[in-house]
Amino acid sequence: MTDTSSSNADRVVLDAVGVALSALPPDARVAIGFSGGLDSSVLLDAAVRVAGAARVVALHVHHGLSSHADEWLAHCETSARACGAAFAAERVDMSRTSGVSVEAAARDARYRALDRRCDEHGVASLWLAQHADDQAETVLLQLLRGAGLAGLAAMGSDYRAPGATVPRSRPLLRVLRAQLEQYATGRGLRWIDDESNDDTRYARNALRHDVMPTLAVRFPGFRDAFARTAAHAASAQRLLDELARLDLREVAVDANVAELAREHADISTDAKASPAASEAAAEALRRDALLALDDERASNLLRYWMRSLGMPAASAARLADALRQLRELGDDHAMRVDHAGQALRCYRGVVYWEAGDSAEPADETALQPRAPSELRWRGQMVWHLPQWRGSFVFAPAPAEDREAIDVRVLEVAPLVACSRKGGERMRRAPGDLSRTLKNLFQRRGIPAWRRDVPLLYAGERLLFVPELGLNADALEGVSKDQPDEARGAAAAWVRIEWRPDLTLA
Structure with missing residues (x-):
């Protein structure tokens, strides 16, 4: 005799997955964020039944936070292979900055890893297994945190996260956890029980174990009510976003x-x-x-x-x-x-x-001060600085070279090479924002050990920084757009380069 509740749950889950699949192109491939828990196990099984195994890839992220993490990885691979789906996993580094919770750090690392794997496997959508009980918990958690409309909007069924390369979908967002349990039991699925889900020191777990059961008794329809609240908040947030877009054009x-x-x-x-x-x-x-x-x-x-x-x-x-x-x-x-x-x-x-924020130590603290050097420039092509084990090279260049500089800038005051002290600023081009050297090094991905370079000043003005280039502020008043007669018949241009000793031949 067929279990009616199990067959009803089967239909509810498969219908939800079918709706999500119908929004994609006929042969599109989907990725399942597969932790091996109840929710993602149901989603993977249903996706394979509805879409076919060839269109499904299970993606697992190994956080290393639990002593059972290796066992979970093995379980997930075995489960995915058993249902015919492709499988991929990634281990992530859980190093985090102070002030960020373990939950938040794990979530961010997980989504970055999932996005990378989606790119590799050419999927059209990443499916996540959150369900109606998760949505209700999120709304209540955000209310308790005093969140605004964006927080109360909770989780959308379909969205594209900033920086994500593929859209994300939550096909089971209207399905109850109890229905997922009925589906899994009827299908004979095996899943992982993460021991951290029972730790009520985490706010979400405390709600799940201590608050939600009481709400279910006193207010049986609370999940639907919370879902409506989230929908209303999302609608209001869309209007606020439209207002912000209009304001952004003006500001x-x-x-x-x-x-x-x-x-x-x-x-x-x-x-x-x-x-x-x-x-x-x-x-x-x-x-x-x-x-x-x-x-x-x-x-x-x-x-x-x-x-x-x-x-x-x-x-x-x-x-x-x-x-x-x-x-x-x-x-x-x-x-x-x-x-x-x-x-x-x-x-x-x-x-x-x-x-960079004030919690970071300034990279200047790791630099070794060096004795400054001074040069009266009279056309020298090389200025060797042994304390930095390198040389400034002044190479002839055409005026149209973006990094070329009028030699008059070099002749007007002594050139001084000195160490960074911290807080120096420059602009890379007219109209750019003035930024600290530390910020510019960070934006260009220059590692700290390559930032120990001499700063080249023309008198009191910062002129050139190795790895960054010319400072536009030091070139004001000397324009490449001036006609030759305005610049003077003897005008000449050079390009400044910094060359470590090993590359100076």
Whole structure:
């Protein structure tokens, strides 16, 4: 005799998976985020039944947080092979910054690994196994945290995360956990029970074990009510996002980010990749235009802007602090709000994020001060600096070379080579934001051991930094667009290069 509850659960799960599959092209491949637990085991089994094994790949992430992690990896591979699906796994490093919970660090590492594997296997969508009980827990958890609408919107059934290469889907979001258990029992599935799910020190587990059972008795329809709340919040959030998009067009700095990204390496890759960065100058905002908005509207814009750059949401207190500092700003350089490894700065009326926060030790502390050297430049081609084991080379160059410099800049004052002291700033091109050298090194991915370089000054002005290039601020007043007669008949141009001794032949 067929178990009615089991057959009903079977139909509910397969219908949910069929709806998700119908949104994809006929031969599209799907990836399952496969932990080996009940939820993902049901999703994998149902996906293979509906789509066929050839269209499904199971992706497992090995966090190494549990002593059973190796056993779970073996179980997942065996289960995937048994149902005919392809399988891939990745081990991730769980090193994390202070102030980030284990749960958050594991989640971020897991999704980055899943995105990489999706690229490798050419899938059209990444399917995640969250269900209706997970959604209810998320809504309640966000309420207890005092989250805004974006938090109350909880989990969407279909979405594309910032930086993700494929869309993500949650086919089981309207299916109850009890129905998943009935499906798994009816299908004879075996799954992993993660012991950490019973640890009520974690907020979500405390809700799951201590609060949800009581709600189910007193308010049997609470899951549907919470789902409606999430839907209403998501609808309201879409309206706020549309308002923020309109405000961003008025507040963003007037510049073509895509063009700057091609021309200058110090434009952040996050800004280039974000949806907003495809519009003009979503990398930076005008301070005066931002502060012309009321607090609520300015905070809404900041939230949207940060999300478009792939940054996690900031608390209301942190946004309020940012707006307070912007209003009280005297010295631009004093403006700083740290968040998620970035620092919100303001310079010459432009508000922007730069890499690195005050929790990081400045890389200048690891540098060894060296004795400065001075040179009166009279056309020398090589200036050897033994204390840095390298040389500045002044090579003749055509004026149209972007890195060429008029020799008059070198002749007007003594050249000085000295160590970094920390806090030095430069602009790579006219119109660029002024950034600290540390920030520019970080943006270019220059490792710390290659940052111990001599800074080249012309008098008091920083002129050139190895690994970064010329400082546009030092070249003001000397334009390559001037006619020859304005520049003088004897005008000449050179390109400055830094060459370590081993490469100087």
